[in-house]
Amino acid sequence: MEAIKRKKRKEKIVEIIFLICASVAVLSVLAITFFVFYNGLAPFVTNSYPLWNFLSGVEWRPDSNLYGIFYMIVGSVFATFGAILIGVPIAILTAVFISEMASSRIGKAIRFAVELLAGIPSVLYGIFGLGIIVPYVLKISPFAQGESLLATIFVLAIMILPTVVSIAETSIAAVPKEYREGSYALGASKVQTIFRVVLPAGRSGIMTGVILGIGRAIGETMAVMLVCGNPIAGIPTSIFSQIRPLTTNIALEMGYASGVHQQLLYSTGVILFIFIMIINFTVNKLVKQKVGS
Amino acid sequence: MDKKIKFNTKNLDLFYGDFQALKSINMEIGEKEVTAFIGPSGCGKSTFLRCLNRMNDLIDGVTIKGEILFDEKDINGDIDVINLRTRVGMVFQKPNPFPMSIYENIAYGPKCQGMKDKTQLDTLVKESLVKAALWEEVKDRLNKSALGLSGGQQQRLCIARTIAMNPEVILMDEPTSALDPIATAKIEDLMSSLKKDFTIIIVTHSMQQAGRISDKTAFFLMGEVIEFNETPIIFTNPNDKRTEDYITGRFG
Ligand SMILES: Nc1ncnc2c1ncn2[C@@H]1O[C@H](COP(=O)(O)OP(=O)(O)OP(=O)(O)O)[C@@H](O)[C@H]1O
Ligand SMILES: [Mg+2]
Numbered sequence: 001m002e003a004i005k006r007k008k009r010k011e012k013i014v015e016i017i018f019l020i021c022a023s024v025a026v027l028s029v030l031a032i033t034f035f036v037f038y039n040g041l042a043p044f045v046t047n048s049y050p051l052w053n054f055l056s057g058v059e060w061r062p063d064s065n066l067y068g069i070f071y072m073i074v075g076s077v078f079a080t081f082g083a084i085l086i087g088v089p090i091a092i093l094t095a096v097f098i099s100e101m102a103s104s105r106i107g108k109a110i111r112f113a114v115e116l117l118a119g120i121p122s123v124l125y126g127i128f129g130l131g132i133i134v135p136y137v138l139k140i141s142p143f144a145q146g147e148s149l150l151a152t153i154f155v156l157a158i159m160i161l162p163t164v165v166s167i168a169e170t171s172i173a174a175v176p177k178e179y180r181e182g183s184y185a186l187g188a189s190k191v192q193t194i195f196r197v198v199l200p201a202g203r204s205g206i207m208t209g210v211i212l213g214i215g216r217a218i219g220e221t222m223a224v225m226l227v228c229g230n231p232i233a234g235i236p237t238s239i240f241s242q243i244r245p246l247t248t249n250i251a252l253e254m255g256y257a258s259g260v261h262q263q264l265l266y267s268t269g270v271i272l273f274i275f276i277m278i279i280n281f282t283v284n285k286l287v288k289q290k291v292g293s
Numbered sequence: 294m295d296k297k298i299k300f301n302t303k304n305l306d307l308f309y310g311d312f313q314a315l316k317s318i319n320m321e322i323g324e325k326e327v328t329a330f331i332g333p334s335g336c337g338k339s340t341f342l343r344c345l346n347r348m349n350d351l352i353d354g355v356t357i358k359g360e361i362l363f364d365e366k367d368i369n370g371d372i373d374v375i376n377l378r379t380r381v382g383m384v385f386q387k388p389n390p391f392p393m394s395i396y397e398n399i400a401y402g403p404k405c406q407g408m409k410d411k412t413q414l415d416t417l418v419k420e421s422l423v424k425a426a427l428w429e430e431v432k433d434r435l436n437k438s439a440l441g442l443s444g445g446q447q448q449r450l451c452i453a454r455t456i457a458m459n460p461e462v463i464l465m466d467e468p469t470s471a472l473d474p475i476a477t478a479k480i481e482d483l484m485s486s487l488k489k490d491f492t493i494i495i496v497t498h499s500m501q502q503a504g505r506i507s508d509k510t511a512f513f514l515m516g517e518v519i520e521f522n523e524t525p526i527i528f529t530n531p532n533d534k535r536t537e538d539y540i541t542g543r544f545g
Pocket of ligand 1: 309312314332333334335336337338339340341352
């Protein structure tokens with residue numbers, strides 16, 4: 001009798017330990033969200049800075065009490081869009097090559113390289129961008145500096161490769177072999193089979209990869225900071241313009257800012273947060289759709 | 294009058310790695326006949342069938358020896374595989390329509406061969422569906438996903454898709470094994486009508502099916518063809534004791 005009771009109590013304790021562990025993630029999300037929103041919304045609630053000026057301004061001059069982030073939103077969106085435009089086709093073709101074309105040895109070697117790419121710390125991407133990409137951009141740029149939207153796009157395009165490649169590869173591999181056989185049996189070539197049957201059949205998975213890539217690109221800070229130029233004002237007007245993404249704005253100034261300035265850096269975080277939430281929401285929806293169909 | 298020989302295999306051996314799945318197969322398959330392959334599971338029926346349109350190319354480690362003559366040309370020699378597969382179509386055991394519309398499923402093969410004209414494609418889609426006895430059931434939903442069809446309809450769609458290529462030969466690997474008796478009957482009817490235009494080779498586990506639809510039957514056992522003859526002879530008066538045992542269910 002005693003023994004059974006003791007066993008039951010032990011089970012209970014173990015269960016509680018599991019629960020506590022599981023709560024860490026949930027509590028962290030809640031805490032970060034609360035913290036960012038609490039501080040970030042404060043200036044607009046207390047009217048120490050007008051929300052509209054914050055959202056629509058194109059200058060960030062803390063000395064003159066000007067805090068506009070519109071040009072940063074534009075910069076972030078352009079950089080992300082450009083990275084997707086260049087990175088996604090490369091990633092998808094890489095995934096196709098690994099899973100459909102390469103011999104298993106070459107496929108493994110490429111997969112290994114892609115995995116390594118995923119593990120490289122982002123500051124190293126930044127150094128690479130600064131040392132190699134920025135000087136190249138400078139050569140073709142009409143401006144006097146190579147730090148630019150274009151350099152940012154290149155760095156981000158490389159950085160999203162691992163995410164998109166591995167998810168695209170998984171979804172391509174999940175396409176039933178019956179589809180491929182059906183296609184070949186109808187006299188389709190390999191390329192036709194890939195582009196007309198395999199990729200469309202794997203599209204929801206590939207889309208998930210793309211959206212995670214967008215999340216990665218929009219949230220990247222360290223690598224981007226070294227190659228984007230971080231101007232204090234101005235909507236980018238060309239791919240050679242400098243940009244100041246939302247992320248680097250926070251990272252550059254949080255260390256010394258105080259008062260309204262600091263709070264508005266949190267507000268920048270709120271905007272970033274909203275972008276990321278939209279992206280996650282979309283991923284969830286896509287994944288559900290896939291399971292549903 | 295002698296029928297024309299469509300496929301003629303000579304001493305055909307096939308290995309999956311070290312494992313020999315087909316042993317010295319010699320078979321002449323006549324044009325516009327229905328030939329059935331029967332035999333216990335794992336005896337090499339599918340393997341042999343897949344040799345005929347070179348689907349085994351897709352599997353790593355397959356070696357083939359001997360000759361497979363299609364209209365007297367060796368298909369493992371200097372031929373265009375894509376051309377071969379447009380002339381020798383295949384219907385699989387599990388219905389495998391593509392995840393696209395009914396229309397697109399049928400237009401897929403012709404489009405891959407470069408057919409673009411919309412009216413031409415429309416006509417072809419309709420004709421193929423009519424021949425596959427599916428038109429009446431799907432004519433109002435051509436743009437709906439093919440995955441929404443029942444299993445039997447999906448299989449007829451796969452047949453329609455194959456017919457759309459206007460092949461000379463249609464290979465069918467247990468095309469009705471996933472279907473109920475009514476759908477099976479429909480497909481069997483379909484086969485007897487297709488026989489006028491196409492050479493049909495079918496793998497089946499149903500003796501009744503082989504008996505009903507085929508002109509000739511080959512009995513496979515452990516990678517060998519034990520007996521190949523007119524279907525009535527195989528079923529009433531087989532030469533080999535093993536064939537008799539198999540068809541009377543006394544086998545193994
Ligand atoms: N891809 C493969 N790799 C290795 N061995 C294979 C492969 N496919 C088939 N085999 C082997 O070859 C032999 C013949 O297989 P096959 O599929 O042709 O048999 P089958 O007569 O069609 O059987 P069933 O009636 O069950 O469909 C079997 O022993 C099988 O295990
Ligand atoms: Mg089989």
